[in-house]
Amino acid sequence: MICRTAFFTALALLAGIGGPALAQDLDKVTFGTNWLAQAEHGGFYQAVADGTYKKYGLDVTIRQGGPQAANRNLLIAGQIDFYMGGTLGAFDAVKQGVPLVTVAAIFQKDPQVLMAHPDQGIDSFADLAKLPTIFMGKEGFITYFSWMKANYDGFSDEQFKPYQFNPAPFIADPKSAQQGFATSEPFEVERQAGWAPKVFLLADQGYAPYATTIETQTKMVEEHPDVVQRFVDASIEGWYNYLYGDHAAADALIKQDNPEMSDDQMAFSLAKMKEYGIVVSGAAEDKGIGCMTDQRYKDFFDTMTKIGVVDPSLDYKTAYTLQFVCKGVGKDLAKS
Secondary structure, three states, X not given: OOEOOHHXXXXXXHHOOOOOOOHHXXXXXXXXXXXXXXXXXXXXXXXXXXXXXXXXXXXXXXXXXXXXXXXXXXXXOOOOOEEEEEHHHHHHHHHHOOOEEEEEEEEOOOOEEEEEOOOOOOOOHHHHHHOOEEEEOHHHHHOHHHHHHHHOOOOOHHHEEEOOOOOHHHXXXXXXXXXXXXXXXXXXXXXXXXXXXXXXEHHHHOOOOOEEEEEEEHHHHHHOHHHHHHHHHHHHHHHHHHHHOOOXXXXXXXXXXXXXXXXXXXXXXXXXXXXXXXXXXXXXXXXXXXXXXXXHHHHHHHHHHHOOOOOOOOOHHHHEOOOXXXXXXXXXXXXX
16 A cells, blocks of 8 residues: 655665655655544554654544444555554464564553452452452453452352443442553443442553554565654654653554544543553663563463463564564653
8 A cells, every 4th residue: 555656765775865755755644543532642643643644754644443443454454554453463473374463562561451440459460369250351351350360269150240341340240340541441331430449450460462553464574664663753752752752643643543532631641651651661661662572472472371361382583573663763852
């Protein structure tokens, strides 16, 4: 889907042009997100809003996901160029023989949480096993709940009740827990119920996939590595600017795509991304946003194979490449 203008781009690079690329110099690419526009996508919208993508010679269109979207299928079909994925999805692509590869991981920590009522004696993650009900989706039941059962005493299949993306059943049942994202559902629960839930981030308990990754087709890496590198670098700079700079224009673009998104919700999400180290923690602290490591992939792969979620014969190393990350891009934009 890339519209190449190689002659003009080459001239610009040879000339060392440092300013924004001219319109005819831009490579057109499309990035598909995995859900409706929100602050958790903020760095990508920031790079559009503040001209960072253009600075890197890219004309980027963000195609938001949602209940009816099929952006990952569009990536597989070659109709979009990059997609917002995750570690288990990347492993599944290898299993299915789909030629996709992860080139960066924006979220060092998956924001997945379990929430409990604040007055039920649930003081630790292990205490959640005392509750008779945990509302979660089927994917969570198969993945992180399998990990919970294998690593903590007391969790059982009988606790599972389907989560319908409505916090009302959780709010009404004090002896229940509910899945969510640290950046989203706790805000909605407090808004509706008037009390803040106890929140337990699975990543801080040892469940450690990467999230909000950047996926592309293998042939994109092979045929257009310069475009991949520029998209990754510009997205990283966008994330530093969204976290630490003026993000008003990015928020405006998010609300343009998703008018139901409120300023209060986005402010909450941004604050929680910083508080929990969702984007900047681990290897990203030293080597920059987006960084991935072989050891991190191996550890998560081993964890998932032990509980039977992933086939141990899977060639998981083909799911990702470290070629484009861990170079310290944008670190000078970070502020305390």
